Amino acid sequence: MSTLEVSPVEPVSRPSGQPVMNDFSIQVATVNGSGSQTANNVLMRTLFQMGIPVSGKNMFPSNIAGLPTWFTIRASKHGYTSRRKEIDFLVAMNPETAREDVLNLETGAAVVYDEPLQLNKLRTDLHFYPVPFDKLVGPVCPEAKLRKLVRNMIYDGVVGWLLSLDMEELRKALVKQFGKRKAKAADLNWGAAQAGYDWAVKTLTKTDPFRAERMNATAGKVIIDGNSACALGAMFAGVTVVTWYPITPSSSLVETLMGYMKRFRHDPQTGKATYAIVQAEDEIASIGMALSAGWAGARSMTATAGPGISLMSEFIGLGYYAELPAVIFDVERVGPSTGLPTRTAQGDVLKNALLSHGDTRHPMFFPSSPEECFSMVSDAFDFAERFQTPVFFMTDLDLGMNNWMADPFPYPEKPIDRGKVLSAEDLDRLGGFARYKDVDGDGVGYRTLPGTNHHAAAYFTRGSGHNEKAQYTEREDDYVNNMDRLAHKFEVMRRHVPAPVIDLREKAHIGFVAAGSSDYAVRESRDQLRAEYGIETSYLRLRAYPFTDELKEFIAQHDRVYVVDQNRDAQFHKLMRLEFEVDLIAKLRSVRYYGGLPLDARTITDEVASQEGR
Amino acid sequence: MSTTMNPPKKNRIGLEVLNYKGSKTTLCAGCGHNSISERIVECFYDLGVEPWRVAKLSGIGCSSKSPAYFLGQSHGFNSVHGRMPAVATGTLLANRNLLALGVTGDGDTASIGLGQFMHLVRRNVPMIYIIEDNGVYGLTKGQFSATADIGSTLKTGAPNQLPPFDCCALALKWGATFVARSFSGDKKQLQTLLKAAIAHKGLCVVDVISPCVTFNDHDGSTKSYSYVKDHEEALHELDFVPFFEDIAVEIPEGEVTDVELHDGSHLRIRKLEREYNPTDRLAALAALEEAAAKGEVLTGLLFVNTNSPDFIEQLNVVEEPLATLPQSRIRPPKAALDEVMEELR
Numbered sequence: 001m002s003t004l005e006v007s008p009v010e011p012v013s014r015p016s017g018q019p020v021m022n023d024f025s026i027q028v029a030t031v032n033g034s035g036s037q038t039a040n041n042v043l044m045r046t047l048f049q050m051g052i053p054v055s056g057k058n059m060f061p062s063n064i065a066g067l068p069t070w071f072t073i074r075a076s077k078h079g080y081t082s083r084r085k086e087i088d089f090l091v092a093m094n095p096e097t098a099r100e101d102v103l104n105l106e107t108g109a110a111v112v113y114d115e116p117l118q119l120n121k122l123r124t125d126l127h128f129y130p131v132p133f134d135k136l137v138g139p140v141c142p143e144a145k146l147r148k149l150v151r152n153m154i155y156d157g158v159v160g161w162l163l164s165l166d167m168e169e170l171r172k173a174l175v176k177q178f179g180k181r182k183a184k185a186a187d188l189n190w191g192a193a194q195a196g197y198d199w200a201v202k203t204l205t206k207t208d209p210f211r212a213e214r215m216n217a218t219a220g221k222v223i224i225d226g227n228s229a230c231a232l233g234a235m236f237a238g239v240t241v242v243t244w245y246p247i248t249p250s251s252s253l254v255e256t257l258m259g260y261m262k263r264f265r266h267d268p269q270t271g272k273a274t275y276a277i278v279q280a281e282d283e284i285a286s287i288g289m290a291l292s293a294g295w296a297g298a299r300s301m302t303a304t305a306g307p308g309i310s311l312m313s314e315f316i317g318l319g320y321y322a323e324l325p326a327v328i329f330d331v332e333r334v335g336p337s338t339g340l341p342t343r344t345a346q347g348d349v350l351k352n353a354l355l356s357h358g359d360t361r362h363p364m365f366f367p368s369s370p371e372e373c374f375s376m377v378s379d380a381f382d383f384a385e386r387f388q389t390p391v392f393f394m395t396d397l398d399l400g401m402n403n404w405m406a407d408p409f410p411y412p413e414k415p416i417d418r419g420k421v422l423s424a425e426d427l428d429r430l431g432g433f434a435r436y437k438d439v440d441g442d443g444v445g446y447r448t449l450p451g452t453n454h455h456a457a458a459y460f461t462r463g464s465g466h467n468e469k470a471q472y473t474e475r476e477d478d479y480v481n482n483m484d485r486l487a488h489k490f491e492v493m494r495r496h497v498p499a500p501v502i503d504l505r506e507k508a509h510i511g512f513v514a515a516g517s518s519d520y521a522v523r524e525s526r527d528q529l530r531a532e533y534g535i536e537t538s539y540l541r542l543r544a545y546p547f548t549d550e551l552k553e554f555i556a557q558h559d560r561v562y563v564v565d566q567n568r569d570a571q572f573h574k575l576m577r578l579e580f581e582v583d584l585i586a587k588l589r590s591v592r593y594y595g596g597l598p599l600d601a602r603t604i605t606d607e608v609a610s611q612e613g614r
Numbered sequence: 615m616s617t618t619m620n621p622p623k624k625n626r627i628g629l630e631v632l633n634y635k636g637s638k639t640t641l642c643a644g645c646g647h648n649s650i651s652e653r654i655v656e657c658f659y660d661l662g663v664e665p666w667r668v669a670k671l672s673g674i675g676c677s678s679k680s681p682a683y684f685l686g687q688s689h690g691f692n693s694v695h696g697r698m699p700a701v702a703t704g705t706l707l708a709n710r711n712l713l714a715l716g717v718t719g720d721g722d723t724a725s726i727g728l729g730q731f732m733h734l735v736r737r738n739v740p741m742i743y744i745i746e747d748n749g750v751y752g753l754t755k756g757q758f759s760a761t762a763d764i765g766s767t768l769k770t771g772a773p774n775q776l777p778p779f780d781c782c783a784l785a786l787k788w789g790a791t792f793v794a795r796s797f798s799g800d801k802k803q804l805q806t807l808l809k810a811a812i813a814h815k816g817l818c819v820v821d822v823i824s825p826c827v828t829f830n831d832h833d834g835s836t837k838s839y840s841y842v843k844d845h846e847e848a849l850h851e852l853d854f855v856p857f858f859e860d861i862a863v864e865i866p867e868g869e870v871t872d873v874e875l876h877d878g879s880h881l882r883i884r885k886l887e888r889e890y891n892p893t894d895r896l897a898a899l900a901a902l903e904e905a906a907a908k909g910e911v912l913t914g915l916l917f918v919n920t921n922s923p924d925f926i927e928q929l930n931v932v933e934e935p936l937a938t939l940p941q942s943r944i945r946p947p948k949a950a951l952d953e954v955m956e957e958l959r
Binding site for chain 1: 697932
């Protein structure tokens with residue numbers, strides 16, 4: 001019973017008869033722990049190797065095995081790589097979700113499914129391709145234990161035929177995925193992919209319009225996730241102390257870093273490490289270690305997510321007042337504890353800006369691509385040491401854990417900046433120093449490191465109760481002077497954080513402000529607004545907090561500015577409201593998405609069009 | 615003040631005792647912590663430790679304020695309540711050549727910081743960890759801490775109904791390589807133990823009963839001067855011979871065990887009434903249990919293990935401080951980036 005079930009109704013949402021080339025999204029619905037990741041990556045890489053822009057997003061549960069997982073691959077000849085809301089091509093491998101997955105599709109979508117699921121009975125407006133996976137997997141995989149894994153590769157073969165994928169590229173992708181050491185596994189899987197392909201050639205009749213064809217838009221590019229890019233950035237920034245506590249979605253950042261450090265950061269003569277990576281007992285300990293390592297002169301970092309930041313709050317407040325450098329990677333996600341920890345959000349913006357007790361303000365960097373994850377990490381480390389303060393490096397689950405195309409990262413040529421540190425020779429020359437004295441007018445004092453061989457090197461570090469000479473004081477004037485200097489330091493930071501990236505359009509009356517992973521969806525949404533509504537927009541992409549003057553100017557230049565937030569409470573928007581004058585605030589509008597999935601362009605477009613009265 | 619014109623005494627590296635002092639204490643007159651600060655000054659002076667090589671670390675509380683009152687030429691960090699272990703660990707990760715001296719209290723260590731303390735012990739972080747233990751919260755004016763004995767009372771007369779944590783027993787059980795208990799009023803023993811701790815490589819937990827004269831020195835207290843004086847049970851008599859002195863001098867009388875410490879110094883342990891082997895961890899735990907049952911305060915070197923690798927050694931890091939490695943050693947060459955990029959194509 002492997003005959004094709006053809007849908008009797010012509011799909012309506014796409015122009016009938018015409019092929020849709022290099023512009024579709026594939027969703028593979030599986031159960032987590034079933035080993036589908038390899039098959040999905042091979043599919044994505046095949047498209048990439050055919051020169052078609054792609055992105056790959058894993059929507060996974062907070063669970064190890066047995067719950068539904070969706071992997072979405074988007075191919076876009078236009079280069080759009082944000083999430084596409086509509087699924088064009090569903091591979092339904094999970095009996096639990098198959099029904100809902102199929103019912104959610106738009107008319108005209110294609111469905112590859114496990115034949116016994118009989119999904120073709122659910123709707124008549126889709127293209128159904130039933131595949132007898134169990135019958136196909138037996139002959140290519142004699143070992144019963146492996147069949148669960150290998151059967152995924154059969155759908156690669158079937159989809160390969162349906163989408164006209166270049167099977168030689170698929171084979172190369174598969175070999176790359178398994179690596180040289182697993183050549184046997186690669187052979188086994190290639191056999192399964194071929195079996196799927198051959199079966200499809202013989203059995204199926206293609207009725208859907210989706211097709212891939214070779215183009216040349218990915219030459220020289222790499223595929224990488226943001227966490228790996230951050231890890232590489234940290235290694236080339238010269239990080240020496242890494243202290244962390246596992247938490248989704250930041251764990252892979254440090255785990256990837258460990259792998260790279262093992263390869264590239266051991267002394268060639270002695271084999272010893274030029275770094276230390278320590279898994280702490282909790283986030284309070286990890287930040288305590290990172291900040292004290294920074295105090296003692298290391299380039300230190302920790303990586304965490306929102307709940308970890310909450311635990312770190314007290315220490316980070318002390319870091320602000322004691323003026324301790326460290327880079328804190330915050331891979332943002334939804335909710336506390338069991339609240340959707342594997343879904344994405346930009347939910348820590350407001351909290352991190354003002355984290356801890358008393359008057360505190362913290363700089364935040366917002367990279368929006370793997371390229372920036374890499375390059376801005378070096379800037380963040382320099383910034384932390386230059387301004388002697390904790391720096392938040394903010395990404396999110398979408399940017400951090402999903403696969404993105406990127407240009408190869410340029411080698412950092414700028415020398416490492418260790419900030420204002422006095423050596424024993426400096427102290428001989430100066431005769432002494434006052435730790436918290438603003439000598440240069442930038443609010444940043446000079447510091448010494450423990451272990452500096454000089455009788456005048458030592459100073460005592462504590463919270464806010466200190467004078468310029470780091471002596472304990474509870475005097476009103478000392479406290480106020482210190483607070484004012486710290487406020488001044490923050491103002492100076494404003495001129496040194498990464499500047500926003502601005503695209504001004506002459507005819508645009510409205511503008512977008514967004515940061516981080518929102519960028520992918522905003523860029524696509526701007527094209528949609530122009531094409532569908534004739535609305536031209538300007539765009540300012542934030543790369544840091546404190547906000548720079550460019551943001552104020554940008555808002556002033558436009559009638560209305562849409563601030564895009566991936567959180568319920570419009571946190572970027574609110575942060576601007578805290579700082580700006582009423583005339584600027586009056587121009588701000590808010591576009592919010594907080595459903596836990598990566599932001600898509602359609603959501604933004606619909607919201608802006610609606611607020612614009614269209 | 616002395617009226618003689620003799621030049622001030624200097625130690626083996628040419629520093630005066632003044633170079634080891636800190637600012638004036640702000641703790642109560644008679645506080646045990648002040649005696650401990652004095653012992654620290656003496657020990658570091660006597661052994662000729664370079665002050666710049668020391669990092670003083672503390673949490674929050676009366677005890678944690680005290681690092682300001684000794685070793686003024688050493689960097690100090692009065693950090694977060696209960697989190698000094700993390701601060702000490704991070705400091706040593708950055709610079710393994712530092713001599714880390716942590717000072718904490720029973721509130722800091724046995725309550726809010728118990729988790730961090732246990733993990734510090736488990737890692738055998740090479741540092742001196744002094745617990746100034748008075749069974750009471752001083753800086754918040756007299757609440758019980760988790761080391762207060764059952765039945766001991768607050769100044770108000772309210773009794774403690776919960777069993778105490780014995781920080782030495784915890785340290786023994788989970789991996790500290792030098793565990794001692796002393797009394798702030800026992801000048802010679804405390805001095806000897808602190809010197810041995812300076813010479814040891816690994817985590818030294820030194821729990822010093824250090825009476826709080828303001829909130830816990832009354833009749834119902836088991837951490838008062840008079841209680842400890844009456845109930846102190848010394849395990850042995852200790853002598854310290856620093857590495858720079860001739861080992862042959864001053865051989866003590868009686869049955870003596872000699873322990874050679876990491877820097878070549880020697881600790882001489884002279885037997886008192888009981889047989890006690892400070893390299894036997896289980897015996898140490900048993901002795902603490904027995905003493906607690908009798909209401910005794912057992913002091914001396916409870917345990918030492920001179921052969922266990924410390925945390926920094928286990929990390930296999932370079933010998934130099936990570937903090938000051940030059941760019942050439944911490945930024946891999948362009949070829950490394952090219953290699954990775956090629957893999958991701």
